[in-house]
Every structure is written in structure tokens, then in C-alpha cells.
Amino acid sequence: MNLSLRNRSIAIKAVMTVIFGILAIIAVTPFLWMLSASFKQPADLFKYPIEWIPKKWDLDNYKEVWFGQYPFFLYYWNSIKITVITVVGCLFTSSLAGFAFAKLQFKGKEALFLLYLATMIIPSQILLVPRFVLFDKLGLINSHWSIILPGVFSVLGTFMMRQFFSTLPNEILEAARVDGAGYWRMFWRISLPLTKPALVTLLILTFTWHWNEYENPLIFLRDNDLYTIPLGLTNYVDENSTNYTLIMAASVSALLPLIAIVAIFQKWFIEGIASSGVKG
């Protein structure tokens, strides 16, 4: 009885693995098609049945994408620069403010925190138009700072860090205070190391948002040499509207490194998104 029940559950598991394995492969088919198309010659692209493994391999597309007129090297450099500064800045200002909101007592704290909470439900579209005018007056249009600055001062990041710091027991800080530690030491040496998982979560969220961000760069950046990867990619499409194999090589170049990073750090990505519930 028990054995047959066990056998049955193994059988169900095997069948489900096959069915959902097929579904998972279907789910990543667009990526596989993209990869295969990027190595093809334009004439072979739309051949049906689909040649998943091209008969004639063509690497010229990649040469053009990385070293040609609109080089992806440049777009990568821009994206890396913007994302790194934004993420580091965001983690720093968010954890500082989050720590104060969670662990320090001062006048006006509740009111200020309420103000922060209230701005969280403001959609980014409301801020785009006035920010454009502001950045225009400050001379920040067509500069990477117009993308970086709004990401560095994050209300959501502050809120998340505050939640994480709140879970730390007050006794740790009391003990540090008795030992004569200053507020900076309580933050930097004692509290921050304990919130490493929170920092990783915030890091992963801000990284994926800013790496994939499209609307802000589209509005604020004008020159091709300042473009980020998503913007450079749409530029490619506009310039080579029917050269699909080239476009696919550009898409692979834009996606593959990110996919590799997600695959390697999948546990962190999945936990980060699941634990915060935040959707970019």
C-alpha cells in the first residue's frame, strides 16, 4: 500500500517534470531563437522549418555590433558606469536614512517618515515632466547625472532599509552605547554588517531596475556616445530596421551577460525579489 503510493508519487513527479520541462523550454524559446538567428546569414533567417543550428555560421554580425559604427563596448561602459554609481549611492544614502528612521529618536521623525511613505505611491510619470524642466534648467540634460541622481536618492530604498534595521534588537545598540560607541560606529560597525542580506536584496533590485531602465535614458540622453545598452539597442533597430540577424546579434549582446549573471546568482535574485515583493 505505502509502496504503491510512493511509486505513484514518483510517477506523477516524473510526468510533471517532463511536462513542465517542455513548458520551460517553450518559455525560453524566444531566447534560443534569438541566439540561433544572430549567427545566421540574412537569407537563412526565416527558413522554415527553423534551422536551430545554422548551417553556415556568420560571426560578422557580432563584429559589427561590438566594434562597428555603434559599438556595444561603449554602451556597456555607459551602463556599467551609471549602474555602479547609482547602486552604490542608493545603498549608502538609503541605509543611512533607513538606520535613522528605524533606530534613532528625534523630533519630527514620524512626520518625515509619513512624508516618505506618501511619496512612494507617486508614479514615475508624474515626476518625469517636472524633472525634465528642472534638469534642463540645471544643464543636466544629455548628461549621465540626469539618470544617476534620481536613482541615488531612493524613497523605496530608504523604506526597505528602515524595515530591515527595525528587525535588529535594540539591545545590541544599547550595549554598544554603554561601551561608548558613537552613532556612526553603531551604524557602520555594528548595524550595517548585520543587514548584509538586506543590502544584497536592495543591491539586486536596484541593479536590475537601473540596468534595464529605458524611459529615463530615452528622455534625458541625446548623444549616441552617452547611450546605455537598452537605448543603444533601440538605436540599432532604428538604423537597421530590416537587418534582423544584426538586430538579433545586438539583442544577444544586450541580454546574454545579464542572463549569465542571473543564472549564477539565481538564489539571490529570486530571494531578493520574493522577499521584497517589489516589482520594477
Place this chain on the structure above:
Amino acid sequence: MNRNKRAETIAGYLFILPNFLGVFVLVLFPLLFSLVMVFTDWDYLQGFAGVTWVGLDNFVKLFSDEYFLKSLENNVIFTVVTVPCSMVIGLVVAVVLNKFVYLKNLLRVLFFLPYVSSIVAISIVWTVLYNSTDGPINAALRSLGISHPPGWLADPQWALIAIMIMVIWTYTGYTMVLYMAGLQGISKDLYEAASIDGATNLRSFFRITVPMLKPTSFLISVTLMISTFQVFAAVAVMTKGGPINSTTVLAYRIYIEAFQNYKMGYAAAMSWVLFLIIFVITIVQWQGQKRWQNHF
């Protein structure tokens, strides 16, 4: 003691200062500025000289603006279709992956990849896949005997559907991950008790899993509704709102009015309508959630 208190107050302000300065300049000030802008007709190409006070005219104009009304309609369709579809698919995948498969981690990352990938790159790939004359999707449909497959992005009847299919595909990774996390919180004892009582897997799913996941479902539906009402990149990259405005959405209209037509006041007014919609949805769902909890 008093001195300590003062030191703590100063420390508190100093810790918050960097973030607050940025938030003040880049969030609070623009917010107030935008609230003023909605009462103006501002042709930005003329600088501040292009500002005329028009009172509530922008809002009146909105309700006879066919582009705006079409965008609103498309946004509603978009949300009503994509949110429930990605929730149901994500839930089924999460439940099966959670208990009924081998290679769980591998399958999970495959379903999850579309969600973390750049929406711009994904939109470009799908645009080629959807190509109505020789794209692989229609080639496959023709080989299955459908002689006149849909025109997808080129056909006003199908373009929005095509975008929604792609978006559901990306959102499923998100809903699956959240549901899998939610499933960890359901005690195994419940399922064991049910199975002793002779409940089938399917029955346990509807009687235990679905009700126990209500908080997760609530969280997902709120975040997804907020984000679907702001959908922009997929539309901007795949169709630019076309063909004949069949895929235009609010975020895209705001972008066109502000940064192509340079009608800053009008665009600002539109963005506040978008905010109002999101706000009402959030409040209504919050109330619904509270009522459900009281009933329980």
C-alpha cells in the same frame, strides 16, 4: 541625559540629510511643480514665456481627447487581461514546481529569466518573432494548417493582444517566484490532514493552497496593477502606439505630449489622472483585503 538626547537628534538629522536633500530636490519639489503645471498651457519650446494659465482647461480637454480616451481604454484592457492571466499561470507553475518535479531549481530559473531580462531586448526579439509575413510564429501557424494567421503587431485587431501575450510571458516569472515564496509559509500538516481525510491533490489545491495564498495574491495584484497601468517600454519599442492608435497607453501618451509635442501642462495633467487611477485601485483593493480579513 538631555545632552544625549540632543546628540541623538543631531545624529538623526545628519543621517537622513543626504537622502532627504536628494528626495527634496528630485521628488518633493518636482511634485509641487507638477501640481502647478497642470493649471497651465505650456509650450515648452518657448521657455517660460510659453506659460499661460488655463485653470482646469487641461482636464476638460482630456475628456474630449480621443487619443487619451483610447489610451485609457487600452490600459484597462491591458490590466484586466494581463494581471489575472499571469497570476493564474504563475500560481500553477509555482505549485507544480514546488512539490511535483525533479530539477526544481533549473526549471525555476528558466521560467524566471524573461522577467529579469531587459524588456527592450525582449520586445525587439518578439517584434521579429511576430513578423506577419515570414516570422517564425506565423510560419509555424501556417505549417499547422492556418492559412491566414493573425497580422500580430501590424494588425490593429491583434497588436494589443500580441503585446499582452509577451507581457504575460515576462510577468509569469515574477508571480511564480512570489507564489513559491508564499507556499513555503503553508504548513505541511494541513495537506497531510487533508490527504488523511481523502482529499485529492486538486481538492487540496482549491481548499488549502488558494485560500492560504490570499495575502500573496493581494500583494501581487496590487503591484502588478500599478505596474501595468504604467506600461511604457513594450509599447514604445514594439508599436509606438500603432497601428492606428490600437496600442497607445497612458504612459506613452504622456511621453508623446511632453517630449514630442512639448505640451508640458497637458502632459502633467495626464500624469495626475494616471496617478488618481492608481491611487483609487490601491485604496479599493486595500479595503477589499480588509473586508475579507474581517470575514475570515
